[in-house]
Amino acid sequence: MRRTLLGPIARAGALLALVGLLGLAAACGGDDETAPATTETPAATTEEAPATTEEAPATTEEAPATTEEPAAPAITVMGVVAPEKANDYGWNQQGVEGAQTAADSIGAELLVADGAGYEDVTPILNQLADDGVQFIIAQASGYNTAAPEFAQATGIPVITYDKPDNTTPGLVADISTSSQQGAYLAGILAAKMSKTGTLGIVESADDTNWHKQAGGFVAGARSVNPDVKVILTQIGQAGYADAAGGKRVTESVIAGGADVVFGMGDGSSFGMLQAVETATPPEGADTVWFIDVIGDKSSIDEKGVLLSSVLWDFTQIFEQALADIAAGTFGNQGYDLNVSNGLSLLQTDHIPADVWAEIETAAAGIADGSIEIPLTPALDDVNALIGG
Amino acid sequence: MSKVLTETFLTALVAGGLLAGVPLLLAALGESISERAGVLNIGLEGMMLLGGYVGFSGALYSGFTWVGFAAGIGAGMFVAVFMAVLCVRLGLDQIVVGIALTLAAEGLTSLLHGAILTERPRLGAVELVTIPGLSGIPVLGRSVFSQHLVVYLTLGLVIFTWWLFRSTNAGLNLRAAGDKPSALDAAGVSVVATRTWAVLATGALGGLGGAYLAIVGAGTFEPFMTNGAGFIAIVIAMLARARPFWVVVGALLIGMSLQLQTALQVASIDVPIDVVNMLPFLAVIVVLLLFGRRAYLPAALGLPYVRGSR
Numbered sequence: 001m002r003r004t005l006l007g008p009i010a011r012a013g014a015l016l017a018l019v020g021l022l023g024l025a026a027a028c029g030g031d032d033e034t035a036p037a038t039t040e041t042p043a044a045t046t047e048e049a050p051a052t053t054e055e056a057p058a059t060t061e062e063a064p065a066t067t068e069e070p071a072a073p074a075i076t077v078m079g080v081v082a083p084e085k086a087n088d089y090g091w092n093q094q095g096v097e098g099a100q101t102a103a104d105s106i107g108a109e110l111l112v113a114d115g116a117g118y119e120d121v122t123p124i125l126n127q128l129a130d131d132g133v134q135f136i137i138a139q140a141s142g143y144n145t146a147a148p149e150f151a152q153a154t155g156i157p158v159i160t161y162d163k164p165d166n167t168t169p170g171l172v173a174d175i176s177t178s179s180q181q182g183a184y185l186a187g188i189l190a191a192k193m194s195k196t197g198t199l200g201i202v203e204s205a206d207d208t209n210w211h212k213q214a215g216g217f218v219a220g221a222r223s224v225n226p227d228v229k230v231i232l233t234q235i236g237q238a239g240y241a242d243a244a245g246g247k248r249v250t251e252s253v254i255a256g257g258a259d260v261v262f263g264m265g266d267g268s269s270f271g272m273l274q275a276v277e278t279a280t281p282p283e284g285a286d287t288v289w290f291i292d293v294i295g296d297k298s299s300i301d302e303k304g305v306l307l308s309s310v311l312w313d314f315t316q317i318f319e320q321a322l323a324d325i326a327a328g329t330f331g332n333q334g335y336d337l338n339v340s341n342g343l344s345l346l347q348t349d350h351i352p353a354d355v356w357a358e359i360e361t362a363a364a365g366i367a368d369g370s371i372e373i374p375l376t377p378a379l380d381d382v383n384a385l386i387g388g
Numbered sequence: 389m390s391k392v393l394t395e396t397f398l399t400a401l402v403a404g405g406l407l408a409g410v411p412l413l414l415a416a417l418g419e420s421i422s423e424r425a426g427v428l429n430i431g432l433e434g435m436m437l438l439g440g441y442v443g444f445s446g447a448l449y450s451g452f453t454w455v456g457f458a459a460g461i462g463a464g465m466f467v468a469v470f471m472a473v474l475c476v477r478l479g480l481d482q483i484v485v486g487i488a489l490t491l492a493a494e495g496l497t498s499l500l501h502g503a504i505l506t507e508r509p510r511l512g513a514v515e516l517v518t519i520p521g522l523s524g525i526p527v528l529g530r531s532v533f534s535q536h537l538v539v540y541l542t543l544g545l546v547i548f549t550w551w552l553f554r555s556t557n558a559g560l561n562l563r564a565a566g567d568k569p570s571a572l573d574a575a576g577v578s579v580v581a582t583r584t585w586a587v588l589a590t591g592a593l594g595g596l597g598g599a600y601l602a603i604v605g606a607g608t609f610e611p612f613m614t615n616g617a618g619f620i621a622i623v624i625a626m627l628a629r630a631r632p633f634w635v636v637v638g639a640l641l642i643g644m645s646l647q648l649q650t651a652l653q654v655a656s657i658d659v660p661i662d663v664v665n666m667l668p669f670l671a672v673i674v675v676l677l678l679f680g681r682r683a684y685l686p687a688a689l690g691l692p693y694v695r696g697s698r
Binding site: 088089232233234235236241242247248249253255256267270300379383 | 607655
């Protein structure tokens with residue numbers, strides 16, 4: 001069961017159009033001015049968020065015991081708020097689809113408020129509360145101020161991202177991501193598939209998770225080829241949706257000799273994909289490959305250039321959260337997305353069997369702790385890793 | 389310094405600068421026509437945005453990129469019709485109407501994108517035209533002489549506009565409409581008609597610029613994807629003083645400023661990103677400081693023409 005609220009972007013669009021018309025009317029007077037609209041770009045994480053669960057320990061020990069609290073009533077209606085439309089083959093789609101699967105697993109109805117943007121989402125959360133939701137997934141780190149306040153005010157439990165301090169018994173549970181783990185596997189794949197020995201990394205923004213993944217990618221690549229050359233680029237401070245920038249930067253990376261591009265982008269990754277499709281392979285290579293993150297773009301990969309993707313599947317964590325709510329232990333500790341519960345590498349037909357076997361071995365090593373991956377939450381950390 | 393002068397760096401700089409500069413060039417060229425006729429077209433951003441949306445949709449649903457470009461031109465002209473009717477015919481405030489049109493286009497394209505392009509469609513690779521011989525030149529060859537046909541047509545449009553301004557009666561009429569519209573009126577030429585055609589031409593070129601950005605520059609459409617390119621184009625047109633070849637210089641300068649960060653990163657030159665991100669805007673400020681006071685603006689720019697009022 002899934003209902004979709006009127007997308008707030010659509011409402012914002014209608015509002016902007018109305019403002020435009022009002023501006024036209026104001027022009028008749030000749031003196032009024034209409035303020036230009038400001039745009040927000042989507043963000044997967046906040047910069048201030050600690051990079052890993054190692055840095056931000058779970059709050060189980062600190063949290064007061066909740067066993068005295070009665071177990072919450074069974075969830076029959078839950079909601080998810082996502083900043084962009086859930087059709088991006090990425091962060092928003094993965095969040096909504098994971099929520100849908102988790103809701104289905106307990107027979108609950110899911111209310112979807114996607115395209116909510118990055119402004120204050122309190123009105124949307126209140127609307128969901130009015131519609132009877134008993135649990136909300138706030139699918140953006142940009143919501144990790146408004147959502148906990150909403151939970152405190154209403155008593156409705158929420159999930160937030162990348163701010164472990166938010167975790168509050170009975171009300172808020174935070175999800176951190178060990179995203180470098182999946183990227184490490186992608187690095188192994190890239191180094192194995194590259195013929196030029198040069199790999200490209202394109203980050204859309206100054207984003208902690210992107211940097212962590214870039215570091216994991218470099219470490220993975222160097223684990224199989226220490227001499228591999230890495231070109232690291234960033235579209236801008238917040239170029240998540242800058243598809244034109246994605247294409248421009250990716251073309252430059254390929255011109256620099258990279259024949260495998262690891263792209264982290266949201267909307268900008270569509271531009272990266274087109275750049276890879278259009279590119280003339282650098283000298284020494286006959287193909288340019290693209291490795292994506294978070295979602296699976298196989299269905300729109302018409303030219304067959306998508307080598308793989310670091311998938312972020314939140315389903316297991318959402319299901320665990322529902323179980324914790326039922327048990328009355330929600331918010332006693334945060335969650336960590338890692339290779340054991342949702343991070344994985346997409347297997348495509350382009351990956352040779354022996355390479356895939358090596359990747360699976362590495363994944364097992366990460367899971368059992370025998371492989372340690374450096375943490376690079378800042379761009380300087382990644383540059384130092386590449387330089388070192 | 390040795391890293392900067394590598395072929396890798398220069399190729400990345402020129403190729404990326406062209407990709408980013410062409411939409412600016414088209415829009416600024418259109419704005420030059422409009423400004424020369426006395427109409428300050430603040431709605432250029434909206435024309436680009438609607439041109440991008442409609443152009444992308446046209447290419448997507450027809451399967452032909454040229455249909456997309458034609459649709460983008462039409463969409464830009466559609467927005468320009470409002471500008472022409474409200475500002476040229478009815479004499480409303482050009483700045484207010486321009487801002488309103490931009491806001492309306494932003495809202496409309498976001499709304500349509502959310503409602504219609506629900507599956508996040510995208511276009512595949514576009515065909516490039518490689519000029520034999522010239523494309524083999526180091527650095528500039530692949531960067532400049534292997535482009536989409538629209539890029540070459542744009543350069544042709546620059547020459548055409550230069551010729552139009554310099555050697556035709558239409559060019560003189562445009563100038564008169566911007567500098568002394570009453571004189572043009574007295575000569576028996578309609579100021580309203582001249583300005584209307586100029587605004588429509590601006591819409592066409594702005595729409596084409598937006599369509600190029602969506603079809604060639606990105607292969608998809610994203611809400612607000614012009615990111616203020618229309619406003620930068622207005623600045624370029626003003627600083628170029630309606631001289632088409634200076635418009636080319638300005639557009640490529642801004643385009644390369646945008647691309648410089650990437651080129652430095654590709655060449656593994658460690659420069660703080662924040663500093664490099666400032667460069668496009670720094671370039672505009674420097675040019676304004678150097679040439680701003682000498683910038684030529686038509687005497688009647690932004691003023692509605694009312695017969696007999698002056």
